[in-house]
Amino acid sequence: MLKEIIKNIITKKKVITFPEGFNISPEEAAKIVSFQEKIDRAFSRSLRIRQVDAGSCNACEWECTALTNPIYDIQRFGIDFVASPRHADVLLVTGPVSRQMELALRKTYLATPEPRLVIACGDCTIDGGVYRGSYAVSNGVANVVPVDCYISGCPPTPIAIIKGLMELMKKISG
Amino acid sequence: MEEIYRKKGVKIREHLNEQYIEVSRKDFKDSCAYLYEKKHSVLRLMFATDERRIDNSFRIYTVFSIPGIDRFFIIVLSLKDDDFTFPSITTEIPAAHWYEREIRDMFGLIPKGHPDLRRLILHDSFPANSYPLRKDWSITETDLREWGEGVKQKEPYNFMEVEGEGIYEIPVGPVHAGIIEPGHFRFSAVGETIVFLEPRLFYTHKGTEKHFEGMSFFDGIKLAERVSGTSSFSHSVAYCMAVERIAGIEITEKAKGVRTLLLEIERLYNHIGDIGNMCAGTGLAVGYAKGAVLKENLMQLNDRLTGSRYLRGINVIGGVTKDVFLQADAILSTVNDVTHGYKDSMRLLLGSASHIERLENTGGLSKDIAQKLGVTGVAARASGINDDIRKAHPHLLYDRLEFESHTMTKGDVFARMMVRAEEAECSISMINALLENRYEGELSVEVMEIPEYSSAIGYAETPRGSVFYWVMSDNEGRPFRVKLRSPSYCNWPAVPFAGQGNIVPDFPLCNKSFNLSYSGCDM
Ligand code: SF4
Numbered sequence: 001m002l003k004e005i006i007k008n009i010i011t012k013k014k015v016i017t018f019p020e021g022f023n024i025s026p027e028e029a030a031k032i033v034s035f036q037e038k039i040d041r042a043f044s045r046s047l048r049i050r051q052v053d054a055g056s057c058n059a060c061e062w063e064c065t066a067l068t069n070p071i072y073d074i075q076r077f078g079i080d081f082v083a084s085p086r087h088a089d090v091l092l093v094t095g096p097v098s099r100q101m102e103l104a105l106r107k108t109y110l111a112t113p114e115p116r117l118v119i120a121c122g123d124c125t126i127d128g129g130v131y132r133g134s135y136a137v138s139n140g141v142a143n144v145v146p147v148d149c150y151i152s153g154c155p156p157t158p159i160a161i162i163k164g165l166m167e168l169m170k171k172i173s174g
Numbered sequence: 175m176e177e178i179y180r181k182k183g184v185k186i187r188e189h190l191n192e193q194y195i196e197v198s199r200k201d202f203k204d205s206c207a208y209l210y211e212k213k214h215s216v217l218r219l220m221f222a223t224d225e226r227r228i229d230n231s232f233r234i235y236t237v238f239s240i241p242g243i244d245r246f247f248i249i250v251l252s253l254k255d256d257d258f259t260f261p262s263i264t265t266e267i268p269a270a271h272w273y274e275r276e277i278r279d280m281f282g283l284i285p286k287g288h289p290d291l292r293r294l295i296l297h298d299s300f301p302a303n304s305y306p307l308r309k310d311w312s313i314t315e316t317d318l319r320e321w322g323e324g325v326k327q328k329e330p331y332n333f334m335e336v337e338g339e340g341i342y343e344i345p346v347g348p349v350h351a352g353i354i355e356p357g358h359f360r361f362s363a364v365g366e367t368i369v370f371l372e373p374r375l376f377y378t379h380k381g382t383e384k385h386f387e388g389m390s391f392f393d394g395i396k397l398a399e400r401v402s403g404t405s406s407f408s409h410s411v412a413y414c415m416a417v418e419r420i421a422g423i424e425i426t427e428k429a430k431g432v433r434t435l436l437l438e439i440e441r442l443y444n445h446i447g448d449i450g451n452m453c454a455g456t457g458l459a460v461g462y463a464k465g466a467v468l469k470e471n472l473m474q475l476n477d478r479l480t481g482s483r484y485l486r487g488i489n490v491i492g493g494v495t496k497d498v499f500l501q502a503d504a505i506l507s508t509v510n511d512v513t514h515g516y517k518d519s520m521r522l523l524l525g526s527a528s529h530i531e532r533l534e535n536t537g538g539l540s541k542d543i544a545q546k547l548g549v550t551g552v553a554a555r556a557s558g559i560n561d562d563i564r565k566a567h568p569h570l571l572y573d574r575l576e577f578e579s580h581t582m583t584k585g586d587v588f589a590r591m592m593v594r595a596e597e598a599e600c601s602i603s604m605i606n607a608l609l610e611n612r613y614e615g616e617l618s619v620e621v622m623e624i625p626e627y628s629s630a631i632g633y634a635e636t637p638r639g640s641v642f643y644w645v646m647s648d649n650e651g652r653p654f655r656v657k658l659r660s661p662s663y664c665n666w667p668a669v670p671f672a673g674q675g676n677i678v679p680d681f682p683l684c685n686k687s688f689n690l691s692y693s694g695c696d697m
Contacts, residue, residue: 059403136381
């Protein structure tokens with residue numbers, strides 16, 4: 001261990017080790033490293049996300065919570081979930097947008113400073129998913145606020161959410 | 175019971191362990207009160223149906239079960255002749271308070287004598303006099319949009335106000351600070367102390383019950399799995415059970431084994447996760463992290479077993495789709511590892527005085543209030559109510575398994591943690607016991623035909639408490655009415671009582687100890 005650390009200090013090699021349980025292939029791991037560099041560049045090493053539940057079944061929230069556990073540990077990429085939309089670069093919205101949450105989502109969106117990016121996370125954010133057509137939902141986030149990127153899955157796994165964030169970074173920073 | 179049966183005009187219908195007792199309007203209240211007061215029964219659920227298509231009436235169903243008897247007593251009241259009122263039973267049976275308000279919102283049937291007739295589920299800008307669960311209801315695009323935008327208050331909602339010197343209000347939500355679901359809380363506080371708390375929920379109301387009516391029985395499973403994320407499996411078990419009971423099918427040993435096993439795995443991952451989560455409320459980061467890792471290990475096991483981290487896609491009507499017993503070794507080794515880690519982290523938590531001191535005497539819920547409000551699950555058992563659907567109405571393989579339902583008396587946050595801890599150990603031993611045996615039979619049996627206009631109850635014990643589905647078929651082999659009652663729906667009204675007298679900063683901890691689902695409650 002100590003030897004490893006000293007070697008790394010000497011060679012200035014940047015190692016990202018993925019803990020056991022973070023099931024990802026070596027190629028994908030390399031992509032994640034470059035993704036982090038993009039965050040470093042575009043958001044000065046810190047991408048702040050505000051999660052908004054717009055009527056989800058709560059499985060999508062638990063997957064976001066899982067991102068902060070020691071296995072996925074999303075904070076190490078410079079990403080974190082923040083408590084207020086005023087501190088956020090990105091809104092991560094889940095759920096088909098229930099009618100009774102529509103207003104709250106709009107207000108949260110308006111409270112977010114530019115660039116005000118929106119990620120819609122989960123199948124039901126795309127078109128309402130299983131709830132599509134119900135009187136109490138508005139069949140997808142795009143009907144309420146503009147969406148920059150979708151993550152599919154019901155719920156998307158934590159790794160799928162990380163990949164979704166990578167997509168978003170690719171889109172905005174090339 | 176004899177007292178009810180002796181009354182005039184009583185019609186009785188039996189179906190498995192369900193006994194439907196149809197009473198007249200004037201006997202309705204007495205019959206319910208008799209079951210509640212004399213027989214000490216528990217109000218399991220209460221709902222209405224719009225059966226005007228069949229015999230021109232609305233019906234109110236109140237489902238009771240008497241401790242120690244595996245039988246549901248369902249008092250049925252028919253409302254005919256365009257008299258859209260029924261006698262409220264809330265003053266006698268406080269647990270009925272939300273059910274009756276819900277019936278008013280969704281069917282426009284007025285519970286006469288209910289002390290609080292404000293809207294519950296539908297918020298202010300939903301059009302007045304518009305009742306979604308009536309069969310002939312529809313809504314215009316304009317109305318829908320205005321509801322969503324919340325511009326006009328079409329039926330006012332007044333929060334309760336506390337008056338007095340030094341009392342101020344703290345409104346919180348619906349969008350909260352953490353990664354949690356939406357709900358609005360209005361605290362009235364003196365200094366730091368909560369004098370009164372009024373939650374306003376149902377922000378995530380998705381019209382699930384109505385949506386079921388537009389789906390086939392088979393597709394309904396997908397919806398049932400998505401009522402409450404972390405109880406996906408229990409919800410689908412209860413839903414499938416109700417439909418199977420209508421169709422009169424007995425599922426095979428094997429299917430029962432798979433369902434029981436996965437129910438316990440679901441309980442285990444939730445309880446371990448919840449115990450860890452409570453540490454986030456007290457700032458014990460290491461406890462939180464340990465809990466999160468253990469939970470993640472179990473979620474990955476779920477994924478390997480079923481292809482879904484939330485155990486979705488396994489239940490079908492008539493059985494299950496996958497024999498998870500083939501992966502018994504994987505289950506055993508993960509559960510063993512998790513057990514070690516879990517015992518380790520429990521030692522840490524119980525040894526941490528600062529953690530335990532925050533939990534003890536915080537968020538106390540008395541047995542009396544819990545009983546009156548019909549609280550269920552972990553919250554009920556922590557307050558000394560020995561109620562567990564697995565024991566009260568044995569189903570699947572639960573009558574063959576040895577387990578205890580653990581109770582504590584104090585009803586505080588600590589009690590709720592300890593009930594979870596003991597149940598987690600119980601689940602571990604049940605999982606081990608289940609894996610020792612072999613179960614015979616096909617994975618699923620075929621569903622021939624679903625009789626028209628018949629109904630049945632399905633139930634299960636989720637990690638939070640009992641879940642009920644009451645399903646009725648129509649004459650085309652589709653769902654006519656699906657009533658779902660999640661445990662969170664029963665437990666939410668108790669949270670303000672547990673919060674009272676505590677300081678505002680302890681509320682998140684108190685809330686975490688209940689760990690209720692908003693989506694499950696809001697339907
Ligand atoms: S996408 Fe699926 S898991 Fe996520 S909130 Fe919607 S129904 Fe739930």
